[in-house]
Amino acid sequence: MTNKYFKYLLLAPAFLILGTITIYPLIRSFWISLHEWNLTDSLDIGEFVGIDNYLQAMGDSGFWNSVTVTLVFTLATVFITIASAIAVGILLSKEKPYISFLRAILIIPFALSPALVGYSWRFMLNPDYGLFDRIIGFLIPPLSGVVMLGTPTTALAALVSVAVWIWLPFISLMFISGLMGLPNEVYEAAKIDGASNMQILFKITLPMLQPIILIASILMTMFSLKQFDPIVTMTSGGPGNSTEVLNFLIYSTSFRYFDMGYGAALGYILAIMTIGFVLIYMRRLVKGGEWN
Amino acid sequence: MNSVTAAQKEKQAAKAVSTRRIAAEVVEKVGVLLVVTFLFLPIFWIALTAFKPASEVYSLSVFFQPTLENFSRIFSSAYNFENFYFNSSIVVFFTLLITLPVSVLAAYSISRFQMRGKQVFMFAILATQFIPLIVNVIPFFIMFRNWGILDTTLALIIVNLGHTIPYAIWLIKGFIDSIPKDIEEAGLIDGAGRMKVIWHILLPMARPGIITATVFCFVITWNEYMFALILTNQDAVTLPVALSYFVGENGVIWNEMAAAGMIYVLPTVVFMLLVRKQFVKGMSAGAVK
Numbered sequence: 001m002t003n004k005y006f007k008y009l010l011l012a013p014a015f016l017i018l019g020t021i022t023i024y025p026l027i028r029s030f031w032i033s034l035h036e037w038n039l040t041d042s043l044d045i046g047e048f049v050g051i052d053n054y055l056q057a058m059g060d061s062g063f064w065n066s067v068t069v070t071l072v073f074t075l076a077t078v079f080i081t082i083a084s085a086i087a088v089g090i091l092l093s094k095e096k097p098y099i100s101f102l103r104a105i106l107i108i109p110f111a112l113s114p115a116l117v118g119y120s121w122r123f124m125l126n127p128d129y130g131l132f133d134r135i136i137g138f139l140i141p142p143l144s145g146v147v148m149l150g151t152p153t154t155a156l157a158a159l160v161s162v163a164v165w166i167w168l169p170f171i172s173l174m175f176i177s178g179l180m181g182l183p184n185e186v187y188e189a190a191k192i193d194g195a196s197n198m199q200i201l202f203k204i205t206l207p208m209l210q211p212i213i214l215i216a217s218i219l220m221t222m223f224s225l226k227q228f229d230p231i232v233t234m235t236s237g238g239p240g241n242s243t244e245v246l247n248f249l250i251y252s253t254s255f256r257y258f259d260m261g262y263g264a265a266l267g268y269i270l271a272i273m274t275i276g277f278v279l280i281y282m283r284r285l286v287k288g289g290e291w292n
Numbered sequence: 293m294n295s296v297t298a299a300q301k302e303k304q305a306a307k308a309v310s311t312r313r314i315a316a317e318v319v320e321k322v323g324v325l326l327v328v329t330f331l332f333l334p335i336f337w338i339a340l341t342a343f344k345p346a347s348e349v350y351s352l353s354v355f356f357q358p359t360l361e362n363f364s365r366i367f368s369s370a371y372n373f374e375n376f377y378f379n380s381s382i383v384v385f386f387t388l389l390i391t392l393p394v395s396v397l398a399a400y401s402i403s404r405f406q407m408r409g410k411q412v413f414m415f416a417i418l419a420t421q422f423i424p425l426i427v428n429v430i431p432f433f434i435m436f437r438n439w440g441i442l443d444t445t446l447a448l449i450i451v452n453l454g455h456t457i458p459y460a461i462w463l464i465k466g467f468i469d470s471i472p473k474d475i476e477e478a479g480l481i482d483g484a485g486r487m488k489v490i491w492h493i494l495l496p497m498a499r500p501g502i503i504t505a506t507v508f509c510f511v512i513t514w515n516e517y518m519f520a521l522i523l524t525n526q527d528a529v530t531l532p533v534a535l536s537y538f539v540g541e542n543g544v545i546w547n548e549m550a551a552a553g554m555i556y557v558l559p560t561v562v563f564m565l566l567v568r569k570q571f572v573k574g575m576s577a578g579a580v581k
Contacts, residue, residue, distance in 0.1 A: 006486060015398075015413075018454065021451070021454035022454040025427075025435075029431050107565070108332075108561055113531070123338075228517070233535070254426070267424060267427035271422070
């Protein structure tokens with residue numbers, strides 16, 4: 001057998017599976033988004049309505065609420081995770097026995113089921129017997145009487161804290177491997193020249209970490225825009241619809257109200273938002289010449 | 293006189309340096325303590341709750357008579373947790389069984405041969421992961437309902453493959469790229485077929501990459517919640533969805549859910565710890581490339 005066909009033969013199974021399992025449903029989903037189709041009315045696809053479903057979203061206050069919630073949630077999660085991960089990275093990239101032990105177990109939260117984490121947060125934020133609730137009340141007295149998952153702001157903050165908790169270890173490990181790979185001589189030279197710790201951080205460490213910061217931001221943005229599991233298990237979008245991110249709105253539109261056409265259209269809007277974000281980062285990546 | 297002040301100055305400077313060092317040390321210790329508390333207190337608390345008798349769940353006490361009753365309860369006829377464990381295992385096993393060979397062959401082909409549209413293909417499979425998976429679930433739900441395979445593990449295996457194969461190809465390709473071609477070529481000159489070379493030479497060398505991909509796919513499939521929530525309701529329910537069974541009419545039975553949670557996360561935590569180093573290396577290398 002010649003290489004000419006062999007290489008395609010090796011690729012064929014992956015190509016076929018991904019074609020039928022991801023590409024085909026994507027196209028099918030777009031087709032559904034152009035139709036009126038409520039599964040409770042009919043088991044067959046309804047009337048072709050063009051871009052009506054997309055136009056409906058533009059005038060839907062629930063949709064705009066979800067867009068706002070999604071953007072606030074995503075920006076807060078990405079920013080807090082990256083900033084804390086850099087701090088954790090600097091703290092845990094030193095060569096000390098207890099720190100290398102911490103590095104070893106740091107990955108554990110990443111391996112836990114996000115659905116379970118959502119339930120756990122609900123347990124610990126319970127106003128009557130929750131451990132977190134007690135700790136927050138102790139540290140920030142004005143919040144001691146507040147039901148954390150009962151007010152829009154605190155519920156959204158709780159959601160951000162779950163997302164940060166899930167992703168912080170993994171992103172920190174990316175920074176740790178980056179920091180431990182940085183040449184030591186640069187730091188020694190800077191110290192001999194009398195640079196302060198702050199100067200070292202802003203003039204040396206952060207610029208050298210820039211490629212990792214960009215990649216971590218792309219990953220985090222993708223993950224945050226898709227966040228679903230802990231939202232279902234912790235707040236179910238509530239109170240009201242204050243934590244109803246787009247992904248959750250799509251889920252409830254399609255599988256609680258069975259409005260498949262509108263749900264698919266919302267799905268495509270979220271996909272376009274995600275791709276928009278990724279393109280912005282990609283351009284920075286290419287411009288910065290970090291793409292290797 | 294002069295020499296005395298100089299000595300004093302030096303002493304003061306040394307003192308300032310040492311106080312600064314101590315301050316830095318304190319900041320570091322406090323920082324590490326905060327990180328540990330934030331990341332591990334929740335896990336510790338859930339683990340503790342799993343061993344609490346029902347009467348102690350609603351208190352913050354750390355001292356109590358530990359019990360294994362919660363664990364025996366979740367495997368009793370009240371929940372039959374072993375059924376969901378079985379479902380999850382079936383889904384993970386078959387997803388990996390299909391994902392790995394398919395991805396290894398594809399990654400090898402992409403890494404070793406010149407092909408038109410190769411970059412486009414690699415970017416396309418990455419792009420499919422940018423798109424929210426819920427977009428794919430809508431047509432799947434309808435197709436599966438028409439085929440009568442809603443609420444089966446088969447349905448879950450099919451949708452999971454679209455998720456695991458792209459990641460596995462990216463991860464494994466990164467590792468194969470770093471293996472020198474010469475060794476394979478030597479094998480080919482000796483007259484071994486391509487498949488033999490892949491099996492006997494490449495696979496052992498790419499093992500770290502394959503293990504990383506296996507663990508990563510294992511974790512995402514084991515923890516997969518959205519597909520299971522939408523596509524199953526009784527027979528094929530997997531572990532994350534089964535957790536909702538501890539939410540009763542009178543609130544959540546936290547001690548039992550905690551016990552179930554501990555049993556649920558055990559395999560992923562153990563596997564992740566075993567391959568931690570390679571995993572991080574593989575993930576960041578894959579991301580940079």
